[in-house]
Amino acid sequence: MKLRTILTNQFERRGATQGNIQPRLSAKGLRRAVLVSLCLPAFAFIHGAYAEESAVPSADAKPMTGVELYMLYRDRSWAWADGAGRFDDAGRRFTASTGAGDTTAWAQGRWVVTDDGRLCLNAEWHTVSGVHPNTICFSHKRAGETIYQKKEPSGSWYIFRHAVPAETDEFKKLVKENLVSADIGTIKSDLQNQKRLAGNTLTNASRRTRP
Incomplete structure (x- = not known):
């Protein structure tokens, strides 16, 4: 849990730094990114x-x-x-x-x-x-x-x-x-579809946050 908290804070700080460039990750997207970071070295075995x-x-x-x-x-x-x-x-x-x-x-x-x-x-x-x-x-x-x-x-x-x-x-x-x-x-094919959906989500979120 300590490692998860550290990674979460890193993602939040990065989002705050780049706030004027792209929308911050949604809560669901953040959890997904942290999960991948934690599991990648071992998921295959x-x-x-x-x-x-x-x-x-x-x-x-x-x-x-x-x-x-x-x-x-x-x-x-x-x-x-x-x-x-x-x-x-x-x-x-x-x-x-x-x-x-x-x-x-x-x-x-x-x-x-x-x-x-x-x-x-x-x-x-x-x-x-x-x-x-x-x-x-x-x-x-x-x-x-x-x-x-x-x-x-x-x-x-x-x-x-x-x-x-x-x-x-x-x-x-x-x-x-x-x-x-x-x-x-x-x-x-599944990964391409997931990336496409994630890209559309970020694009739509960006549009909603424009003044």
């Missing part, structure tokens, strides 16, 4: 895995190699609660779609794997508020057939795949089906 109890990697667990990570993710989609990310082999292209309404977003960029166990997603996220470059990384360790994962830099380790895969494993959400491409066209 809020899914069931992080609700699980953390698990410290076993002593024999080693960082996965780039080849192992490549084989794990290539040409697969990672299904999330409100969308999915796609790891295409060609050009290491990463695409994603997520959210609904004010939180609708799509992304395009590249996925990168390293020999110290990291998978990083470097992408530009397109939302109703604009385009936001963002990088999200995950670390992986392996002990036998068990894979551990955590979100960097401050996530907790958890079991991504058990030695005998369980139906609740996050690993089970990596599927070959392309869960993203068909949605991006619709999302782009």
